[in-house]
Amino acid sequence: MAWTRKHLLSIEELSAAEINLVLETAASFKEVSTREIKKVPALRGKTVATLFFEPSTRTRTSFELAAKRLSADVVGFSPSTSSLVKGETIIDTGENLEAMKVDCFVVRHASSGVPALLARKLKASIINAGDGNHEHPTQALLDLLTIQEHKKRFRGLKVAILGDLRHSRVARSNIWALTKLGAEVILCGPPPLIPPGLETTGARVTVRRETALKDADVIYILRIQLERQQENYFPSLREYSRYYQVNRETLSLARPDAIVMHPGPMNRGVEISTEAAEDRRSVILNQVENGIAARMAVLYLLLVGK
Amino acid sequence: MEKKIEVIGEAEIGKLINQLSESVSRTLNLENLAILGIRRRGVELALRLQKRLEKPGRKIPLGILDITLYRDDLSSVDVQPLVRGTSIPFDLTGRDILLVDDVLYTGRTIRAALTQLVDFGRPRSVKLLTLIDRDHRELPIQPDFTGRFVEAAAGEFIEVRLREVDGEDKVLLITRPDRAS
Numbered sequence A: 001m002a003w004t005r006k007h008l009l010s011i012e013e014l015s016a017a018e019i020n021l022v023l024e025t026a027a028s029f030k031e032v033s034t035r036e037i038k039k040v041p042a043l044r045g046k047t048v049a050t051l052f053f054e055p056s057t058r059t060r061t062s063f064e065l066a067a068k069r070l071s072a073d074v075v076g077f078s079p080s081t082s083s084l085v086k087g088e089t090i091i092d093t094g095e096n097l098e099a100m101k102v103d104c105f106v107v108r109h110a111s112s113g114v115p116a117l118l119a120r121k122l123k124a125s126i127i128n129a130g131d132g133n134h135e136h137p138t139q140a141l142l143d144l145l146t147i148q149e150h151k152k153r154f155r156g157l158k159v160a161i162l163g164d165l166r167h168s169r170v171a172r173s174n175i176w177a178l179t180k181l182g183a184e185v186i187l188c189g190p191p192p193l194i195p196p197g198l199e200t201t202g203a204r205v206t207v208r209r210e211t212a213l214k215d216a217d218v219i220y221i222l223r224i225q226l227e228r229q230q231e232n233y234f235p236s237l238r239e240y241s242r243y244y245q246v247n248r249e250t251l252s253l254a255r256p257d258a259i260v261m262h263p264g265p266m267n268r269g270v271e272i273s274t275e276a277a278e279d280r281r282s283v284i285l286n287q288v289e290n291g292i293a294a295r296m297a298v299l300y301l302l303l304v305g306k
Numbered sequence B: 001m002e003k004k005i006e007v008i009g010e011a012e013i014g015k016l017i018n019q020l021s022e023s024v025s026r027t028l029n030l031e032n033l034a035i036l037g038i039r040r041r042g043v044e045l046a047l048r049l050q051k052r053l054e055k056p057g058r059k060i061p062l063g064i065l066d067i068t069l070y071r072d073d074l075s076s077v078d079v080q081p082l083v084r085g086t087s088i089p090f091d092l093t094g095r096d097i098l099l100v101d102d103v104l105y106t107g108r109t110i111r112a113a114l115t116q117l118v119d120f121g122r123p124r125s126v127k128l129l130t131l132i133d134r135d136h137r138e139l140p141i142q143p144d145f146t147g148r149f150v151e152a153a154a155g156e157f158i159e160v161r162l163r164e165v166d167g168e169d170k171v172l173l174i175t176r177p178d179r180a181s
Helices: A016-034 A060-068 A090-099 A116-119 A138-153 A170-182 A209-213 A238-243 A285-303 B009-028 B042-052 B108-120
Strands: A047-052 A073-077 A104-109 A125-131 A158-162 A185-189 A205-208 A218-221 A259-261 B004-006 B033-038 B062-065 B097-102 B126-132 B145-150 B156-161 B172-177
Touching: A016 A138, A016 A285, A047 A060, A047 B145, A047 B172, A060 A073, A060 A104, A060 A138, A073 A090, A090 A116, A090 A170, A104 A116, A104 A285, A116 A125, A116 B108, A125 A138, A125 A259, A138 A170, A138 A218, A138 B004, A158 A170, A158 A209, A158 B145, A209 B009, A259 A285, B004 B009, B004 B033, B004 B108, B004 B145, B009 B042, B009 B126, B009 B145, B009 B172, B033 B042, B033 B108, B033 B126, B042 B062, B042 B097, B042 B126, B062 B108, B097 B108, B108 B126, B126 B156
Parallel strands: A047 A073, A047 A104, A104 A125, A158 A185, A158 A218, A185 A205, A218 A259, B033 B062, B033 B097, B097 B126, B126 B145
Antiparallel strands: B004 B172, B156 B172
């Protein structure tokens, strides 16, 4: 199968075959980062611009390293130091950078749909690096790569995703990805953090942590954004951790070979205990490592070929 | 219509590989040798050579090169080639390297392989072995060991088929009149 997409805007639009092609390619790219000279010439002469309208260290660094290891030139662009504070629109900013012959924009924005808007207006390739509550496709791809490495399959796996399902683009991308590949997904969080209609995605929903964790193969813990408490989605952090934290005790409900995942940054003691984060079953740093290979694969597939 | 002619059969392929391994062991210092097969059929050939050259007490390291990311046409191809991965489980520096591929044609694959090699270390020497050599080189690259030269016009293709990948050992000459230019 050949990759024909110009943009990566969501996991929802991808077929299982396309997801598998990215995963195979990413698995081959892992070796590059283990070399002493961590660089291949595949994207020589291409220019990638990171456009992050929301703070991020991990994702941005990961994309920059991925592009550099493929020999692309990378320019970073942050709103606080840019003309956006002077009133320029996002599309104007994009068109200006495009006039400097940028081939690919990696876009993060607090509003859903901004990457798709730029994809319609610009000629360059657009990669969604997280838009509002919508999607974060490369996070899901690196998570899939990590699950595949440890579990060798998706079909029939029980994957529990716990936390703020209402505001999580990571959860949304992962639900699409995992259900497309045949995993059984069970979602869990306090009722105010479960948006209506979540059952229609093909995933099961529960408010009981024990139901979600029982016999799980994969435990995926979402970050609790601390500011949500002020917005009254749950009464207190202490109550949240009492009923929803994954810790040594609740971890024992899962299968003995279950893996523990978190997209970062973690709030230790809130959604995850320190013991769980540092458990031998934790693959959290593995996820970070796989982020580079997954993003290299996406850049390669989007920027090579017509 | 595409026309396929068998130019080398199974028995002869076996003979060619034996001859190649004999001339390698006559000319190269096997104690310092490492073999690198170029994906995909170069890897199978490399494995067959390794089997013939190894003896009890003499291991010959083998690595796999995927040259895709070093191709010189990545900015012009229509469809991105599949990346299958490189694996070199030993240090190249100071080694005598035998680079193995099925067919030497334009020389561009070997150019890419040489560029990739130096990203892994500094070999003492690199020699090239291909089962088939043919006309229409586009770069100044020649084999050090070759099984057989096969005449083929521009636009004709040579397909090496190997048991491990294709279920049979044979070499085909393929003519595609619609594509010949």
